[in-house]
Amino acid sequence: MAGKEGIVVVGAGASGLMAAVELAKRGNDVLILEARKRTGGRIWTLPKSRLGCVAEAGAEFVHGRAPVTKKLAREAGIALVPTHSELWSYYNGVLEKGYGWMPEQQELMERVKGLKQDMPVAAFLNRYFHGKKYAELRAAVLGMSEGYDAADPKRASMLSLANEVFTDDGEHLQYRIAGGYAALLGFLEGRCEKLGAAIRLGTIVKSIDVGEGRVRLSCQDGNEYFADKAIVTVPLPLIGRIRFRPGIGGRRYAVRRMGYGNAMKVLLKFRRRWWTACRGYDLDRLEFIRSDLPIRTWWTQYPDKVPLITGWLAGPGALGMARKSERQVVEIAVRSLSSIFDVDTERVRKELAGSMVVKWPLDPMSKGAYSYATVGYEKARQKVAEPIGNRIFFAGEALYGGSSASTVEGAFASGIEAAKAVLDS
Numbered sequence: 001m002a003g004k005e006g007i008v009v010v011g012a013g014a015s016g017l018m019a020a021v022e023l024a025k026r027g028n029d030v031l032i033l034e035a036r037k038r039t040g041g042r043i044w045t046l047p048k049s050r051l052g053c054v055a056e057a058g059a060e061f062v063h064g065r066a067p068v069t070k071k072l073a074r075e076a077g078i079a080l081v082p083t084h085s086e087l088w089s090y091y092n093g094v095l096e097k098g099y100g101w102m103p104e105q106q107e108l109m110e111r112v113k114g115l116k117q118d119m120p121v122a123a124f125l126n127r128y129f130h131g132k133k134y135a136e137l138r139a140a141v142l143g144m145s146e147g148y149d150a151a152d153p154k155r156a157s158m159l160s161l162a163n164e165v166f167t168d169d170g171e172h173l174q175y176r177i178a179g180g181y182a183a184l185l186g187f188l189e190g191r192c193e194k195l196g197a198a199i200r201l202g203t204i205v206k207s208i209d210v211g212e213g214r215v216r217l218s219c220q221d222g223n224e225y226f227a228d229k230a231i232v233t234v235p236l237p238l239i240g241r242i243r244f245r246p247g248i249g250g251r252r253y254a255v256r257r258m259g260y261g262n263a264m265k266v267l268l269k270f271r272r273r274w275w276t277a278c279r280g281y282d283l284d285r286l287e288f289i290r291s292d293l294p295i296r297t298w299w300t301q302y303p304d305k306v307p308l309i310t311g312w313l314a315g316p317g318a319l320g321m322a323r324k325s326e327r328q329v330v331e332i333a334v335r336s337l338s339s340i341f342d343v344d345t346e347r348v349r350k351e352l353a354g355s356m357v358v359k360w361p362l363d364p365m366s367k368g369a370y371s372y373a374t375v376g377y378e379k380a381r382q383k384v385a386e387p388i389g390n391r392i393f394f395a396g397e398a399l400y401g402g403s404s405a406s407t408v409e410g411a412f413a414s415g416i417e418a419a420k421a422v423l424d425s
């Protein structure tokens with residue numbers, strides 16, 4: 001039980017662990033309560049024993065400049081491995097090198113620049129880029145909104161998407177973490193242990209009451225914890241699952257105004273890298289494939305030459321796919337790869353040595369993948385992130401105000417900000 005002067009952090013994902021380390025470093029008594037039986041939240045690195053190589057069931061890449069993540073990796077002595085990105089596309093039955101997308105990119109940029117006020121991606125395309133002439137452009141922009149941002153284009157902000165696409169932050173590579181994201185989190189957990197911050201797993205916080213100069217956290221297992229302050233880092237849709245007293249006012253409505261998307265991963269372990277010479281191409285360096293198949297995006301672990309292919313489906317379609325059985329999803333994946341590489345389905349099936357379908361939309365402790373910017377998002381974000389009476393603070397990828405919201409970087413940065421707010425309060 002945390003002492004009266006202590007701070008309880010709800011959630012042991014990237015933001016919770018980071019906040020805990022920042023607070024413990026400054027001599028605070030910190031306790032982390034985590035619902036799952038593991039730490040990491042939406043970071044879930046699978047050990048080599050599961051699929052033959054270290055694999056990511058959740059977050060996988062380091063995007064953009066990511067200064068907090070890179071600093072942490074340096075401190076931990078963990079290498080970042082650049083992805084080499086040989087990109088291919090498979091549309092209308094044709095496999096081609098490169099994505100060849102955004103055919104009318106200049107026109108799109110001009111239109112976005114001329115926008116007086118933000119509007120949803122789908123409405124923007126319908127208004128300015130309708131008709132057959134723009135079919136490719138529409139598909140590319142919708143694919144970007146759904147595929148990268150896991151967003152529903154009917155709600156996603158066009159200005160925010162354009163900002164993402166057309167802004168160059170100077171970092172043109174993306175990276176994987178050597179040993180997986182779990183290596184970074186392991187480093188943070190080690191720091192927690194050294195600094196005396198305890199982590200209690202399998203502990204679902206059901207209600208948080210503020211009164212008599214302290215915070216009381218009541219858990220599903222009947223335990224109660226008391227603290228001076230609490231930082232809540234649960235994913236956006238789970239904030240409303242906790243009963244706050246006094247209530248959290250307009251935050252519930254604000255949460256609904258923010259976007260939170262779905263995504264799922266299909267991890268396929270093969271006996272060998274059977275795809276490296278197909279359709280007369282040398283595909284040894286192949287890394288990403290974008291397609292018009294039911295599971296849109298595929299990637300290998302290149303430059304690591306292991307026989308694992310990951311299928312990625314994000315956006316509104318991910319929920320429907322997640323409702324299918326694991327067997328059905330794997331069969332769809334096998335058929336898709338058979339089409340892309342023009343290899344007999346039976347042969348792909350025979351090469352398959354294991355699989356894992358990760359259904360984040362159905363995960364009770366994430367209820368989806370990550371946040372995305374909707375029209376009017378920023379005001380709602382600020383509302384949700386507001387502390388309650390200097391006692392309860394909120395953090396997490398969705399509540400980070402910088403450009404790396406939605407990512408692990410954003411979650412780390414948000415944890416640091418929340419810890420600072422607690423220390424300043």
Ligand SMILES: Cc1cc2nc3c(=O)[nH]c(=O)nc-3n(C[C@H](O)[C@H](O)[C@H](O)COP(=O)(O)OP(=O)(O)OC[C@H]3O[C@@H](n4cnc5c(N)ncnc54)[C@H](O)[C@@H]3O)c2cc1C
Pocket residue numbers: 010011012013014015016033034035036039040041042043057058059060061062063203204205206233234235238242263264265360365366368369370395396397398406407408409411
């Ligand atoms: C499939 C997938 C792929 C992704 N790919 C990338 C990527 O390549 N790069 C990238 O940067 N980001 C990626 N992301 C996003 C990234 O994983 C998240 O932004 C980040 O991990 C969120 O961290 P967090 O601490 O904010 O939340 P979480 O990791 O969700 O942590 C919150 C914790 O709170 C716990 N919790 C919930 N409710 C309670 C409760 N009532 N009581 C106690 N504990 C509770 C949860 O179990 C969880 O552990 C991906 C996400 C998914 C799902």
